[in-house]
Amino acid sequence: MSRAGGRGTRPPAPVIALAAIAVAFFALPLIGLLWRAPWSSAWRYVSDRTALTALRLSMVCSLWATALSVVFGVPLAWILARVQFAGRGAVRALCTLSMVLPPVVGGVALFYALGRRGLVGQWLYDWFGVQLPFTTAGVVVAQTFVAMPFLVITVEAALRQLDGRAEAASRTLGASRWYTFRRVTLPAIRPALVAGAVLAWARALGEFGATITFAGNFPGTTQTMPLAVYIARETNPEQAIILALLLIAISFAVLVGLRDRWFGRGSSPHDAVLA
Amino acid sequence: MRSVAAPVTLFATALLGLGATACGGDATSTKSGNVVVFAASSLTEAFGEIGDAFHAAHPDTNVTFNFAGSGDLVTQISEGAPADVFVSADASNMAKVTDAGLNASSPTAVAGNTFEIIVEPGNPRGITGLADLANPDLIVVVCADTVPCGKGAAAVLAKAGVTVSPASLEDKVKGVVTKVTAGEADAGIVFVTDVRAAGTAAAGVEIPAADNVVSNYSAVITKQAPNGAAAADFIEFVASDAGQAILATYGFLAP
Numbered sequence: 001m002s003r004a005g006g007r008g009t010r011p012p013a014p015v016i017a018l019a020a021i022a023v024a025f026f027a028l029p030l031i032g033l034l035w036r037a038p039w040s041s042a043w044r045y046v047s048d049r050t051a052l053t054a055l056r057l058s059m060v061c062s063l064w065a066t067a068l069s070v071v072f073g074v075p076l077a078w079i080l081a082r083v084q085f086a087g088r089g090a091v092r093a094l095c096t097l098s099m100v101l102p103p104v105v106g107g108v109a110l111f112y113a114l115g116r117r118g119l120v121g122q123w124l125y126d127w128f129g130v131q132l133p134f135t136t137a138g139v140v141v142a143q144t145f146v147a148m149p150f151l152v153i154t155v156e157a158a159l160r161q162l163d164g165r166a167e168a169a170s171r172t173l174g175a176s177r178w179y180t181f182r183r184v185t186l187p188a189i190r191p192a193l194v195a196g197a198v199l200a201w202a203r204a205l206g207e208f209g210a211t212i213t214f215a216g217n218f219p220g221t222t223q224t225m226p227l228a229v230y231i232a233r234e235t236n237p238e239q240a241i242i243l244a245l246l247l248i249a250i251s252f253a254v255l256v257g258l259r260d261r262w263f264g265r266g267s268s269p270h271d272a273v274l275a
Numbered sequence: 276m277r278s279v280a281a282p283v284t285l286f287a288t289a290l291l292g293l294g295a296t297a298c299g300g301d302a303t304s305t306k307s308g309n310v311v312v313f314a315a316s317s318l319t320e321a322f323g324e325i326g327d328a329f330h331a332a333h334p335d336t337n338v339t340f341n342f343a344g345s346g347d348l349v350t351q352i353s354e355g356a357p358a359d360v361f362v363s364a365d366a367s368n369m370a371k372v373t374d375a376g377l378n379a380s381s382p383t384a385v386a387g388n389t390f391e392i393i394v395e396p397g398n399p400r401g402i403t404g405l406a407d408l409a410n411p412d413l414i415v416v417v418c419a420d421t422v423p424c425g426k427g428a429a430a431v432l433a434k435a436g437v438t439v440s441p442a443s444l445e446d447k448v449k450g451v452v453t454k455v456t457a458g459e460a461d462a463g464i465v466f467v468t469d470v471r472a473a474g475t476a477a478a479g480v481e482i483p484a485a486d487n488v489v490s491n492y493s494a495v496i497t498k499q500a501p502n503g504a505a506a507a508d509f510i511e512f513v514a515s516d517a518g519q520a521i522l523a524t525y526g527f528l529a530p
Contacts, residue, residue, distance in 0.1 A: 111459065134442040213450070216416065216444075218442065223444075231421055234421035
C-alpha cells in the first residue's frame with residue numbers, strides 16, 4: 001500500500017489487529033481441514049462414484065435454485081424497492097425470514113406447506129400425483145427457499161440506490177415500461193444482480209438442513225455434497241474432509257473468479273457485496 | 276498494541292466461553308460436583324428422568340447431558356471433549372472408543388433395544404410385517420447403514436430375507452420418525468423406543484423376535500474424565516434396579 005494509493009487513510013492499529021483476528025477466525029478452520037486432510041488418498045476419494053454423483057447433483061440443483069431465485073427474486077426485489085404499499089415491511093421480513101430460520105425448521109415448514117399432507121402439497125398429490133419430498137425437485141425447492149433472500153436483499157439495495165433519471169429519460173423518450181426495465185434498469189443493477197445470484201448459488205450449494213429434512217437423503221436423487229460429507233463423516237472421516245475441501249475449493253474459485261470477472265474495475269458501490 | 280489487548284482478550288474469552296462452561300466442573304475426583312454424560316440420542320427421554328433420580332440419590336452431584344448420535348459423540352471424545360461418561364447405542368461405536376484407548380473402565384452393559392416398523396397412526400396402509408415393506412407402492416425410509424439404526428434395519432431385513440427400495444437413507448433415527456409422522460413416508464424401521472417416544476403421532480408394527488436384532492447399549496468412564504469417581508457412580512446407578520426400572524418404562528430391554 002503506497003501512500004498515494006487507496007483512500008489515503010492508514011487504519012489505526014486496533015482496527016488492523018481486530019481485522020487480523022477476524023481473518024484468522026475464518027482461516028483457521030480451513031487450515032484445520034487442510035492440516036487433517038489425507039492427501040495421499042485424496043484422488044481416490046474425489047474420483048469415488050458416490051462423490052461424483054453427489055457433486056453433479058449439487059451443481060444441477062444449486063444452478064436450478066439460482067435460476068428460480070433470479071426469475072422470482074428480481075421482480076420481488078423491484079416491487080419491494082419501488083412500490084409503496086401497506087405492509088411492505090412485513091412482506092420484506094416474510095421473504096427474508098428463511099435466512100434466520102434454522103434450516104431444519106425450514107424443512108419441516110416445507111412439509112406442512114408442500115408435503116403430501118401439506119396445505120398445498122395435498123392438492124399437488126391428489127390431482128397430479130406429485131410428491132416433492134424424496135425427489136430432486138424437492139432438493140431444488142429446499143435450496144431455493146433458503147437461497148432466494150440473498151438475491152432479493154442484494155438486488156433491492158441496488159434498486160434503491162439507483163439514480164432514477166435514466167429510467168425517467170427512457171420513459172420520456174417513449175420506451176415502454178418493460179423495455180425500460182430490460183434495457184435501462186437491469187443493465188444498471190447488473191453487478192448487484194450477479195453478486196446476489198452468486199450469493200444465492202453459494203447458499204444453495206452449501207444447503208444441508210432443509211434438504212435432508214424435506215427431501216431426504218438418497219444417492220443420485222437427493223444426496224447433495226453437504227449430505228454426502230455428513231454421511232461419510234460417520235464411517236470415513238477422511239473422505240468427509242476431502243469432499244468438504246472439494247466443495248470449499250469450488251465455492252472459493254467461483255467467488256474469487258466472479259469477483260475479478262465482474263467487479264475488477266471497481267466501478268460500482270455494489271462491489272462491496274462480494275468484496 | 277496495548278490498546279487492543281482488552282478486545283482481543285474479550286474475543287478470545289467469547290470463543291473459549293462455550294468450551295469453558297462445558298468443562299467448568301471441579302477437576303478434583305471427589306464424589307461430588309458435576310458429571311458430564313455423553314449419551315446416544317435415543318436415550319434422551321429416559322436419561323432425563325435417570326438424571327433427576329440420580330441427583331435425588333446423590334444430592335452433591337449434578338448431571339449434565341450431551342445427547343447426539345453415537346458416532347458424533349465418538350468424534351467429540353476423540354477430539355478431547357470433556358466427557359466423564361460415554362454411553363453408546365451400539366457395540367461398534369463403543370469399540371471405536373475402546374480401540375483408541377479413550378476409556379478408563381471396561382464397558383458396562385446398560386440396556387438393549389430392538390427394532391420395530393413405524394407407520395402412521397391407525398396404520399392406514401395395513402402393514403403387517405417386514406414382507407409388506409417390499410411393496411414398491413409404499414414409500415419406505417430407513418437410516419443410512421453408517422448409523423446404529425441403519426445397521427439394525429439392514430440386519431433385520433437380511434434376517435427376514437426382504438429387499439426394500441428405500442426412498443431415503445436418513446442420517447439419524449429421528450429423521451425416519453419425522454418423515455413418517457409428517458405423512459411423507461408410509462413406513463420406516465426404527466428402535467422400539469422411538470415408536471414409544473413418538474406417542475400418538477405414530478404407530479408401531481412389531482417385528483417378530485426371530486427376525487429382530489438387539490442393539491446393545493454400554494457405558495464407559497472416559498480416559499480424560501474430569502470427575503471419574505462420580506462417573507463410576509452414575510454408571511452404577513444406570514445399571515442398578517432403579518435405573519433399569521426407568522429405562523424399562525421407555526421400552527428399553529435389560530442388558
